[in-house]
Amino acid sequence: MHIVLNGKKFPINEKDTIKILLKKIDIKSSKVAIEVNKVVIPKEKYRDFKFKKNDKVEVVTFIGGG
């Protein structure tokens, strides 16, 4: 199945958790925040949270800004 990750279609297995997704894209959880369908998912849920088909997932970090 697919999710929409940061605006782009992204293949994922049904059993994959957020933790597994972060491993796949090789990004540390301490450096990001995640929103699924406009709801923030707290870090303590990364181990258990599983995606549904077409979930809109945003993985964000801090960049320079004024």
Next chain:
Amino acid sequence: MKDLFRVGKYKFKSRLIVGTGKYRNFSETAKAIKASGADMVTVAVRRVNIINNKEPLLMDYINPKKIRYLPNTAGCFNSEDALRVLRLARDSGGWNLVKLEVLGDQETLYPNMEETLKCAKILVKEKFDVMVYCSDDPIACKQLEEIGVVAVMPLGSLIGSGHGIPNKNNIKLIKKRSKVPVIVDAGIGCASDASIAMELGCDGVLVNSAIAKASKPILMAEAMKLAVEAGRLSYLSGIMEKSFLAKNSTTHKRKIK
């Protein structure tokens, strides 16, 4: 003299807040922040680059354990987007102190105060400590204070314009009536602008473009540090009254005749 900068329950040594945008690279950003002496920097929230995850991250250069991150809502034009960004920012590292800015249009980046007030209310209810970019309007600033924000941040002039503070009277009036810290945000172009903000009685200054867009940003960062300190001391020392006519500095007593 101990003159700590207090914002809500937070204390800072420096009254200069530095923005982290527009630098040539993160190494320059880090050096400029060090030279500025700032202990709080604004940061923006954006999507992680999934395709190139080896892209350097701001956090690799500026340690959030040493310098307080002030997440902002740059680029948000409505309260819904601003809320999403700040909820994400809070989850990312527990940053509860945030800078709200809801913009009106791309050309002026002037705050949309209706949306700003609406969003500030929700954020205060959600127990955020909110610092707010706003128009230099004493009534709007009062409304924000009544909502319960921890600081108001009126613009000196348009974001990134470098026009300084053309309407000093408004800033002075806002400061006179405000019970929360007043920080001039936006428009500072050079060090003397920062001094003026502090001499008007402001509690702090936020500077980004003036440092990042100077030919030598690290030197300008140091200039801003000194300017904010000088302006603050000047304000605290009690500035002399202006006089229409000259007043001689040297006594006429015992003048040779």
